Structure formats: C-alpha cells, structure tokens
Amino acid sequence: MIEKLDKVISKLSVRLKDVNNGACIGTGVIYYSDELKEKLYVLTASHCLFEDGDKFQNQRVEVEIDFLYKDLTSYKSLKVTINSNLLFKEENKDVAVLVLDKKDVEGILGEIPKVKVVKEKSTYNDFIIKGFSKATQGKELAVLYPKWIQLLDDRFQLELLENYTSYNTMGFSGSGVFIQTGADVFLYGIFTRFRAEEKGKVIYAQFIDIANEFLAKSYLPLIQFNYFASYDLTDDFFKKHIKQSITGLGPRFSEVLNFQLPIAKVFNDIAKDTVFKRQFTAIFDEWITGYGYRKIVNNTHLEQIEVEFEEVKSIVLEWIRALNFSVENKIDIQWLLDRIESINSKVNEKSTELYKLRSEKDSFKSNRSHNYEFPYEAELSRLREIRRYNEDFIFSITKKINIKLSNNPYLIVKGDAGNGKSHLLGDIAQKRVNSNLPTLLLLGQNFHSVNSSYKCNSCYFV
Known part of the structure; x- marks a missing residue:
C-alpha cells in the first residue's frame, strides 16, 4: 500500500x-x-x-x-x-x-x-x-x-x-x-x-x-457517497476540467458575494443536495412540531380537525423517512397540499360556526369584567393557530425551496453581458467538484457552430 x-x-x-x-x-x-x-x-x-x-x-x-x-x-x-x-x-x-x-x-x-x-x-x-x-x-x-x-x-x-x-x-x-x-x-x-x-x-x-x-x-446530515468512474471520468478529470473552464472566464468576481445571491440557492434545489434536504426537512419539522403546541384534547368542536391532523402527520412522517432524494426521483407534494387545503376549509367552516354560537350565547353582555373571556375563545384561538401554521407551511414549501425545479432540473439563466452569469456558474461548479461531485462547465466561446440562432454563454451540467 x-x-x-x-x-x-x-x-x-x-x-x-x-x-x-x-x-x-x-x-x-x-x-x-x-x-x-x-x-x-x-x-x-x-x-x-x-x-x-x-x-x-x-x-x-x-x-x-x-x-x-x-x-x-x-x-x-x-x-x-x-x-x-x-x-x-x-x-x-x-x-x-x-x-x-x-x-x-x-x-x-x-x-x-x-x-x-x-x-x-x-x-x-x-x-x-x-x-x-x-x-x-x-x-x-x-x-x-x-x-x-x-x-x-x-x-x-x-x-x-x-x-x-x-x-x-x-x-x-x-x-x-x-x-x-x-x-x-x-x-x-x-x-x-x-x-x-x-x-x-x-x-x-x-x-x-x-x-x-x-x-x-434524527434530522442529522447524511453520509454522502461518491462514485467509481468509467471512461476515465474520475474526480481528477472533473477538477482539471473545471479549473481550465474557470481560467477561461477571465478576472473573477467575489465567490463569497456570488453565494449570497438568491440565484445561487436555486442550484441546491436542482441537485437535491444536502442543503436542499436540510431546508426541506426543516420546513416539515417546524410545521409538525409547532402545529400541536396548543392542541386541545377531548373537545367536541375540534376533535375531528385534530384527529385528521394527527393522521396526516403520521402519514407525512413515514413518507419523509422513505423519501428518495435522488435527482431521478420526483417529489410529489400535491397530495399533501390538497390534504392541508381540506383541513383549512374545515377550520374556516368551524370558525364560522363558533362565531355564530358565540353571538347567540352571550358575546354582547354589557356587564363584562376586565378579564372576561368570550365564549369559544380557546377553540377559535386554536383554529387560528392551525390555519397560520398551515399557511406558513404552504408558503415555505412552495416559495423557500423550488420543488418544481427539483423535479425538472433544467434552468436557463438570462441576463445582459457582464452581469456575472458565467462567474456564478463557475463558482457553483468549483464548489461541487470540491465536494467530489461530477460537474461540467462548457463555455460558449468554445463552441464554433454558426447554425445556432441563440448563443449560450456557458452551460453547466451536474
């Protein structure tokens, strides 16, 4: 050895x-x-x-x-x-x-x-x-x-x-x-x-x-796996290729600045890498653990909604544990969004029902003390909490990460000459090969075909 x-x-x-x-x-x-x-x-x-x-x-x-x-x-x-x-x-x-x-x-x-x-x-x-x-x-x-x-x-x-x-x-x-x-x-x-x-x-x-x-x-970082390459496509090959491509980009911008740009985070979604997985699981973790904070048990008004959430939560936990984050596998969350929308509809219906019961009971008494609590306030507060957590979850899972892009990993970055598109791709590519991930960066100036009606400055493949 x-x-x-x-x-x-x-x-x-x-x-x-x-x-x-x-x-x-x-x-x-x-x-x-x-x-x-x-x-x-x-x-x-x-x-x-x-x-x-x-x-x-x-x-x-x-x-x-x-x-x-x-x-x-x-x-x-x-x-x-x-x-x-x-x-x-x-x-x-x-x-x-x-x-x-x-x-x-x-x-x-x-x-x-x-x-x-x-x-x-x-x-x-x-x-x-x-x-x-x-x-x-x-x-x-x-x-x-x-x-x-x-x-x-x-x-x-x-x-x-x-x-x-x-x-x-x-x-x-x-x-x-x-x-x-x-x-x-x-x-x-x-x-x-x-x-x-x-x-x-x-x-x-x-x-x-x-x-x-x-x-x-346990929501801990996973062990990452490398590959044995065929046809001499080794780690060294990709590192030398990226080094040569970056050299061809000319004077560099700041790598640190590039990785602070919102567009840089999109590449985590494309690759379904560990950053994407961490953000994905954190969104679910916050929703599941926060949702039950004020759960009211043995309440006839809320029982159906609480039971339905517990059922959805159990299904989601098993689904996440079995989820395949490989690039080839598509992550389908539409079924979950549909279930959440169904729960939200029931929350709205129940809120309307409770407000009506409140008005019929004693919400208009004039001799209230300063610490008077309106009827059904605990139930309505819980319903507002459920709706808020659901809305925050839907926003996070659809806006903070791009699952649609992850399922269809093709991205065109457009911008005027000199905006830094190629430098951004160069920094992303360098970061990947430093993590032993196969990456190609093909520069437009190396393509000599005159038949194309659209010129691509650089192409990035993972």
Whole structure:
C-alpha cells in the first residue's frame, strides 16, 4: 500500500474502550464532510456499544474513543455519550454512529482527513482493514488484506487470507473496510463479525448506507457517497476540467458575494443536495412540531380537525423517512397540499360556526369584567393557530425551496453581458467538484457552430 494512504487509514481508524476499565472493545472509523460543519461522525459496529454484544440488550451509556495524536505515535482519548437513536439492534444491521464535536477531535488529530464513501465496488476485489486486534492486546493497529466473496443484501462477505484466529480478529469489529484504487482509497463498509477458521475464515461486513436511515430520522446530515468512474471520468478529470473552464472566464468576481445571491440557492434545489434536504426537512419539522403546541384534547368542536391532523402527520412522517432524494426521483407534494387545503376549509367552516354560537350565547353582555373571556375563545384561538401554521407551511414549501425545479432540473439563466452569469456558474461548479461531485462547465466561446440562432454563454451540467 502507498505510504500516504496507509497513514490516512491509520488516522481514520480509532480505538473504542470501556470507560470503566479501559479495555479495548472494538474499532471505529472517522467520517467527516463539509455538510457536518462543526460535528464529526465515528462509524462502528453497533454490537461494540453493548455490554452483551450481539444480544443487543445492555447498551453502554458512554464509550471512550482513542484518536491518533498529531505526532502519529500516541493516542489521546475523548469520552462520548452513546445515542440509542443512532444505532441498530440487530445482527443484519450492525451499524452505529457516534457524534462528536469537530474541534475536540482537531485538537488531537490536527486536520481531519476526509474519506470518500462508495456503495459500489466496481471491478475491485482487494480490500484493506485496520483494527485494534486482540493479537496486539488492542494496543496497536493491525492490518488485513481480505478478498471479495459475495454480496448478502445489506452485507457482504470477504475471505481472510492472514493467519488470524477468531479470537485475534475480535478487536476488528467496527473497523472500516477500504478499497484501494491505485492512488486513492474509498470506504466501502464496516467490519462486523468473523466466521471461525474451521468454517472458512469469512469476514462479514455491513454496507454503510443503512446508517442514513437513523440519521434521517434524527434530522442529522447524511453520509454522502461518491462514485467509481468509467471512461476515465474520475474526480481528477472533473477538477482539471473545471479549473481550465474557470481560467477561461477571465478576472473573477467575489465567490463569497456570488453565494449570497438568491440565484445561487436555486442550484441546491436542482441537485437535491444536502442543503436542499436540510431546508426541506426543516420546513416539515417546524410545521409538525409547532402545529400541536396548543392542541386541545377531548373537545367536541375540534376533535375531528385534530384527529385528521394527527393522521396526516403520521402519514407525512413515514413518507419523509422513505423519501428518495435522488435527482431521478420526483417529489410529489400535491397530495399533501390538497390534504392541508381540506383541513383549512374545515377550520374556516368551524370558525364560522363558533362565531355564530358565540353571538347567540352571550358575546354582547354589557356587564363584562376586565378579564372576561368570550365564549369559544380557546377553540377559535386554536383554529387560528392551525390555519397560520398551515399557511406558513404552504408558503415555505412552495416559495423557500423550488420543488418544481427539483423535479425538472433544467434552468436557463438570462441576463445582459457582464452581469456575472458565467462567474456564478463557475463558482457553483468549483464548489461541487470540491465536494467530489461530477460537474461540467462548457463555455460558449468554445463552441464554433454558426447554425445556432441563440448563443449560450456557458452551460453547466451536474
């Protein structure tokens, strides 16, 4: 293995320890991307976070994590509380995520290395795994070089070639399973268990993407996946292409200013990227959690409306959890807008009914005290609240993000020469390739056809 890549995997690999006796209980792997901002994930096997391992009954409260110090010769520890919402409790979904503050880890490790994560292995069958093996009493990293065997739904199998016993592989649980592709490494899975040598020395590993299930439910940034390119369309190809295109734009405007323009946010909607997902889920979160703030129970006037909302809320929560944010998938919210309009109609009808009842009762009494409360005021206030939250939600989901554009990701940016259209596209393209997302920027001056009646200054493809 290339020495530089070997050091990267070593820095990414962390030791998990029991907070009471300091014993090594497994390994983890660091994951960081710009979307996490000031947080950092450590991925590991879920059973490492349980006192009883694969039984998943007695969860640890805390775990100590050892990070490789800047000198690359010693380790420093951080203690983290285990979030039971960020792990699975079953053998076939044996993945967990520990969340830490980025600055705390940077204080130990220095600059946080970023690793590309992939779902497909392409034609590669050779893997690298580093873990704190029992063979070293958990004191130092050991390395394995297993080979591909087969796919098993959310898991896969590798063949262990080294002379390790089942006892000595125990500390590898939670280790990252990496693919090396010449000058780069990709994180492909998590080591979860080892089948005894008399049964063939087989490693079971878990795919990482299932962790996004509980991350999404907790409204946390998802793990982002890269790609294995064909026809030499690699990360380096796109980075060199964008660099050359931006050079052709001439003197630059301010990138910071460009990203403050409203038009820049449209590109998040086109790509259905993490910014879009975060805004999308935040709008739903505000609507769902705020809606029930003043809920009145056991009220004959409001019961039907409250029950209908609870039903809609339950449907929406399941719908969001199962939502596919891929560019190819269209997000249909019309059914929800129709349901909300139906609720609003019933709110209006009920409000009219209650105002009529109020006028028939005693709303015109002349001997009211200063703290007199009009009849049905609590019900009417609740109805106003429901209507306000619904109207705010409709405004946000239709105006603050552009779902129609997300479902039809084609955009023409028009403006006079010199307005900065190409510079804006250049900055958007540069930001994407910096995040390892394939992007093309084709400049109009490089097209020489005279048959077109309309000249395009620049074209941007994602």
